[in-house]
Amino acid sequence: MGLKFFNSLGRVKQDFTPLKAGEVRMYVCGVTVYDQSHVGHARVMVVFDLLYRWLQQSGFSVCYVRNFTDIDDKIIQRAAENGEDVFSLTQRMIAAFHRDMDALGCLRPTVEPRATDYMPQMIAMIESLIDKGIAYLSDGGDVLFSVRSFSDYGALSGKNIDDLASGSRVDIDQKKRDPLDFVLWKPAKMGEPAWQSPWGDGRPGWHIECSAMSCHHLGESFDIHGGGMDLKFPHHENEIAQAVAANGGDFAKVWLHNGFVNINAEKMSKSLGNFFTIADVISCYPAEVLRMFIVGTHYRSPLDFSDQALSEARLGLDRLYEVKKRVMQLDDIALADQLLLPQPFVDAMNDDLNTPEALAVLFETAHRLNKAIDEGGDVTDDWSSFVAMTDLLALVQDDATGWFQSGVNDLDVAHIESLIAARKEARLAKDFARSDAIRAELMALNIILEDGAAGTTWKVKELA
RNA sequence: GGCAGGGUGGCUCAGUGGUACGGCGGAGGACUGCAAAUCCUUUAUUCGCGAGUUCGAUUCUCGCCCCUGCCUCCA
Numbered sequence: 325m326g327l328k329f330f331n332s333l334g335r336v337k338q339d340f341t342p343l344k345a346g347e348v349r350m351y352v353c354g355v356t357v358y359d360q361s362h363v364g365h366a367r368v369m370v371v372f373d374l375l376y377r378w379l380q381q382s383g384f385s386v387c388y389v390r391n392f393t394d395i396d397d398k399i400i401q402r403a404a405e406n407g408e409d410v411f412s413l414t415q416r417m418i419a420a421f422h423r424d425m426d427a428l429g430c431l432r433p434t435v436e437p438r439a440t441d442y443m444p445q446m447i448a449m450i451e452s453l454i455d456k457g458i459a460y461l462s463d464g465g466d467v468l469f470s471v472r473s474f475s476d477y478g479a480l481s482g483k484n485i486d487d488l489a490s491g492s493r494v495d496i497d498q499k500k501r502d503p504l505d506f507v508l509w510k511p512a513k514m515g516e517p518a519w520q521s522p523w524g525d526g527r528p529g530w531h532i533e534c535s536a537m538s539c540h541h542l543g544e545s546f547d548i549h550g551g552g553m554d555l556k557f558p559h560h561e562n563e564i565a566q567a568v569a570a571n572g573g574d575f576a577k578v579w580l581h582n583g584f585v586n587i588n589a590e591k592m593s594k595s596l597g598n599f600f601t602i603a604d605v606i607s608c609y610p611a612e613v614l615r616m617f618i619v620g621t622h623y624r625s626p627l628d629f630s631d632q633a634l635s636e637a638r639l640g641l642d643r644l645y646e647v648k649k650r651v652m653q654l655d656d657i658a659l660a661d662q663l664l665l666p667q668p669f670v671d672a673m674n675d676d677l678n679t680p681e682a683l684a685v686l687f688e689t690a691h692r693l694n695k696a697i698d699e700g701g702d703v704t705d706d707w708s709s710f711v712a713m714t715d716l717l718a719l720v721q722d723d724a725t726g727w728f729q730s731g732v733n734d735l736d737v738a739h740i741e742s743l744i745a746a747r748k749e750a751r752l753a754k755d756f757a758r759s760d761a762i763r764a765e766l767m768a769l770n771i772i773l774e775d776g777a778a779g780t781t782w783k784v785k786e787l788a
Numbered sequence: 789g790g791c792a793g794g795g796u797g798g799c800u801c802a803g804u805g806g807u808a809c810g811g812c813g814g815a816g817g818a819c820u821g822c823a824a825a826u827c828c829u830u831u832a833u834u835c836g837c838g839a840g841u842u843c844g845a846u847u848c849u850c851g852c853c854c855c856u857g858c859c860u861c862c863a
Contacts, residue, residue, distance in 0.1 A: 552863030684810035
């Protein structure tokens with residue numbers, strides 16, 4: 325079974341064939357850098373990181389472009405609130421974003437363009453749209469895209485212009501010829517950052533940057549364009565309109581949209597204020613737990629965020645680390661010459677990136693490993709598969725012992741180990757009362773002891 | 789109002805025209821001085837409701853109920 329994707333454009337699952345054999349060009353909408361990223365952002369980034377890894381694993385050479393929106397109204401507003409320079413705010417937030425992504429195990433894209441570095445490309449695209457009569461300069465000095473001049477408008481989101489217009493929540497703006505027309509370039513107000521253009525000093529509208537940057541790096545037709553479901557309309561619809569109208573070409577062939585992260589069955593978003601930042605979450609849980617939480621649900625399904633959900637992700641990960649720990653305690657661990665992914669895992673990933681199914685294969689492998697260890701059987705093949713799968717998913721990457729002992733300082737470790745040594749003597753002397761007293765003492769400190777063939781090990785008890 | 793996506797065991801999450809994957813949890817057992825971990829057995833006559841197509845539907849069709857999202861910035 326080959327690689328298949330559910331293409332939002334047309335809403336069908338279809339075989340994937342890149343435009344150019346062996347190469348995949350993909351663009352993913354990144355973040356607007358005015359604040360910390362939250363769990364919703366984490367989801368997109370992890371989902372497309374998985375896709376990036378999977379495409380490479382499948383033998384493609386991948387050019388992955390993910391932008392930063394570093395100029396926009398919210399950035400200007402936030403910078404003003406902070407009494408901070410726009411550039412310093414965006415620099416800070418980009419650094420924070422990178423920290424979050426590194427913690428989550430997301431690989432850096434091939435290119436991470438920043439909108440402000442692409443003014444000439446955006447201006448050229450807008451000029452081309454004006455030349456073609458598709459964009460116009462309004463009375464207020466805005467350059468607007470005329471939606472009715474683009475016949476395919478609505479193809480991605482399945483919307484019909486007239487339906488949109490009639491039931492619309494869009495404010496009627498007198499400067500617009502049609503309420504759906506959107507801004508390509510807007511004049512700067514006093515004190516705002518501005519760039520020179522044929523229409524005066526100003527800044528670009530939101531949508532044009534993605535069209536300009538994606539086409540600049542990937543050409544006028546490329547393979548995959550991704551982002552959150554909420555970007556489908558109007559953002560992606562507008563990107564298509566701009567790029568196709570200006571350049572011709574098909575723009576993106578496959579559109580992939582991930583579902584939302586919800587809290588209490590409600591979308592997590594900045595505007596509702598019901599969000600947790602990635603930094604918040606990873607201060608309470610190992611970052612891999614957040615990744616596991618995301619990987620455990622298919623990317624297009626809604627994902628309910630809660631403390632309980634994170635705990636469950638952690639417990640699942642614990643099981644995996646438990647196997648790793650047991651394998652590491654084996655005398656002679658070998659890896660096969662080549663780490664082969666099990667076929668069912670490959671099939672699952674090929675099937676529109678079905679990570680829950682892929683995880684099921686991983687857990688089955690873990691179970692077989694445990695069984696083989698219990699029975700003293702050969703572990704090489706399953707362990708090689710286990711490593712191949714966890715490496716691909718970027719899970720279970722920590723040292724197993726460290727995973728279970730995280731958050732304990734050196735002083736406590738010394739204390740724990742001295743108690744374990746004392747208990748060992750008590751056990752040798754068959755003084756089980758003393759032995760149990762020590763176990764109880766450590767349990768009170770949330771430390772669980774495990775007596776194994778190789779001696780006693782300990783781990784931190786997780787608080788549910 | 790228009791459009792889109794959902795409703796699967798205690799929780800979570802896959803999936804399929806022939807009665808359901810995995811994880812968490814529960815129960816019993818094995819192992820252990822006691823534990824923990826692991827293993828074994830077990831835990832949905834059932835996949836929102838009703839009707840239809842079919843030898844057979846949770847999976848296809850139609851209707852209904854409920855939930856969420858988009859239609860304004862949003863990953």
